[in-house]
Ligand SMILES: NC(=O)C1=CN([C@@H]2O[C@H](COP(=O)(O)OP(=O)(O)OC[C@H]3O[C@@H](n4cnc5c(N)ncnc54)[C@H](OP(=O)(O)O)[C@@H]3O)[C@@H](O)[C@H]2O)C=CC1
């Protein structure tokens with residue numbers, strides 16, 4: 001059998017925020033296979049070994065393999081948004097992270113991905129999907145789901161609660177987080193910061209264009225800031241996705257009261273964009289504990305558990321005003 005290839009144009013036409021948010025929430029919600037029993041046999045479950053990371057020369061050129069199996073998975077139909085019958089998916093995402101790609105002429109994305117889908121009965125390779133955009137959307141959707149359960153559920157208005165949003169780093173991740181958050185939540189103000197300001201300016205123009213063309217309802221107020229501190233000063237939800245080897249924000253910069261941070265970047269070492277004093281004052285949730293045990297072993301933080309458990313329980317039991325979703329990237333079928 002020749003596997004089907006789904007190229008980036010076809011992938012792009014399928015992706016919508018409601019679809020990706022629902023798919024990612026369902027994948028995050030899956031329990032580990034070892035916890036499956038007669039009482040929860042209807043529940044979606046996952047088998048997910050730790051990912052492998054192979055350096056090709058040095059730590060700025062990595063190959064990551066992320067295999068995963070999800071059983072009893074309830075996906076939505078991409079055209080109708082109707083619930084599809086329960087299914088199972090066996091997949092492996094193969095990602096490269098080559099951090100010099102952005103300096104090539106013409107530039108290439110630093111993160112490139114392909115997703116291999118297998119027949120769960122025969123093991124045959126059925127399909128290869130171009131996964132670069134899926135990675136950008138998936139990562140933002142996971143932050144959106146984390147924000148929904150760790151932050152939005154604190155308020156009686158839930159999803160409708162107006163939020164001031166900060167985007168620290170306006171590369172591929174910053175852009176997908178800004179678009180996804182604005183498409184999903186009631187973002188009243190957005191503050192953009194990027195090391196090279198031109199990228200923040202471009203994202204501002206894109207958001208204004210989408211707002212004018214009624215693709216996005218909000219935000220109505222968009223600001224580009226000179227420093228990360230200015231960007232987060234008023235922010236209730238902060239998304240940070242960079243390769244910065246040092247912390248870009250610290251505790252004194254945050255507003256007092258309820259704040260939620262999604263930290264997705266920092267390259268091979270998956271923390272450090274946020275200062276130690278922020279971790280000291282926060283509770284932390286991850287996407288994958290199995291990967292956190294190795295990839296976050298040096299992080300000194302109060303890691304409560306997986307966001308999937310919070311989804312299954314409805315909301316976080318922690319009564320803490322500062323929460324962090326520490327995104328590693330490997331979970332479920334993405
Ligand atoms: N958790 C997950 O699931 C995933 C995590 N990632 C991670 O997210 C991060 C961003 O990836 P992506 O958006 O694709 O990459 P891009 O290359 O598109 O963007 C990188 C961003 O990081 C900024 N940056 C780089 N170095 C520094 C620095 N020293 N200080 C401040 N800002 C800096 C860049 O600023 P400038 O424009 O000025 O260069 C740019 O805004 C990476 O760490 C990547 O590994 C990616 C995919 C999935």
Ligand SMILES: O=C(O)C1=NCCCC1
Pocket residue numbers: 064095096097111113135267328329330
């Ligand atoms: O999950 C992913 O995809 C990635 N995670 C870490 C950085 C590269 C891409």
